[in-house]
Amino acid sequence: MSDFLIKPTASAREPLQASFSDASNPIGLDGVEFIEYATGKPQALGQVLEMMGFRPIARHRSREVLLYRQGGLNIVVNAHPDDARAANHGGEAPSISAIALRVRDARAAYDYMLERGAWAVPTHPEVMELNIPAIHGAGGSRIYLVDRYQDFSIYDVDFVPIPTVDQHPQATAGIHFFGIVQYIGPGRSYDWIEFYRELLGAEPIPDEERFGIMPKGKLLRVPALSATRGFLIQLVEPEPNVFDTSERLQRIGLGVPDVLAAVRALRGLGVEFVETPEAHTDPRGAITKTYLGSVVFELVHSEAGGA
Incomplete structure (x- = not known):
């Protein structure tokens, strides 16, 4: 296994805790919460997403970030200047900068991954923002771990709904x-x-x-x-x-x-x-x-x- 992807650790094969007893799904994965695009041209990307059936439903409280949705699919458009520059490596084209995975317990899943050599992404949440753990993925992308996706979700904290817009547009x-x-x-x-x-x-x-x-x-x-x-x-x-x-x-x-x-x-x-x-x-x-x-x-x- 390449050390570019996973850091070798002495305890890489040691079981972490009883909650990960299911070998076929060790972190309690339950699908994808959102896909994030980083872009310096959010309006142009938004037009493409709306052609694909997505609708803008909420804005981030403190960053230049917009949430699009259709059915059970969430796409986050991140136009925050620092994030867009870092994800696109100075280029103009939008990039898929992150994928957020639903898990049973985000902190436990994060610890499990770090025990097996994943590279942690330092997070710096602003006031009133959630601290969502993440590891490094392909090409500088991030893999977020989310355990708030039932009745109370991450969007209830970090986003403000756009008035008069259907929050659950049909797919x-x-x-x-x-x-x-x-x-x-x-x-x-x-x-x-x-x-x-x-x-x-x-x-x-x-x-x-x-x-x-x-x-x-x-x-x-x-x-x-x-x-x-x-x-x-x-x-x-x-x-x-x-x-x-x-x-x-x-x-x-x-x-x-x-x-x-x-x-x-x-x-x-x-x-x-x-x-x-x-x-x-x-x-x-x-x-x-x-x-x-x-x-x-x-x-x-x-x-x-x-x-």
Whole structure:
């Protein structure tokens, strides 16, 4: 396992506490709470998200951050200048800067990950802000751990609802979170498989079991307490002779019960889809054009979906 991903520790294999007795889901994962984009152009990104069916529902109390939602999907648009510059490494294009995971106990999960060598992210919450623990992920991104997602959520503390806006807009065409696609460096598949297996309990899916229309790389299934909240991570190494080998969270996979119906609905909202011999709309999946230089969504046939 690469020490770039996980620090070696003497107690890496020692059990931490009785609450992590479930080997298949050691931190009590229960799906994704939100995906965060960092951008210096929040209005432009907001227009793309609204085409995809998301609606702005709340503003952060103290930062330039806006919460978008549809169904059980939350996307945070972070335009706070320091955060945007750091996440985008000085570039202009928006980037997926964080993924927040629902867990049974955030502090216990955080300690479990640090015991196994994860790199902690120092947090500096402002007055009246929650201190949400996080570790480092791909390309400078963060993996947050959230245990407030039932009746009382993190948004009740950190965000102010936008007046007159429906706080629970219906999902377009049954859209739900399916997975995340991560670009990795050459020969790095094993390192990242071990990273997610060690920290999240993720397990590789056999190569012959594929999803969507872009069956590249390695697929990992991430467990969840609820059967409808598990998700996939797709690890994609660069093609030979590709110049850009940077590691990053590249795109979001959205599950829909009927891909063709979802494409029709989203086209009605203005979304354009890639139609080439290699990547085109079919009942298994579809992929949008790239917006703002980096923002792309993939649709995958999936019946499951939970808030």
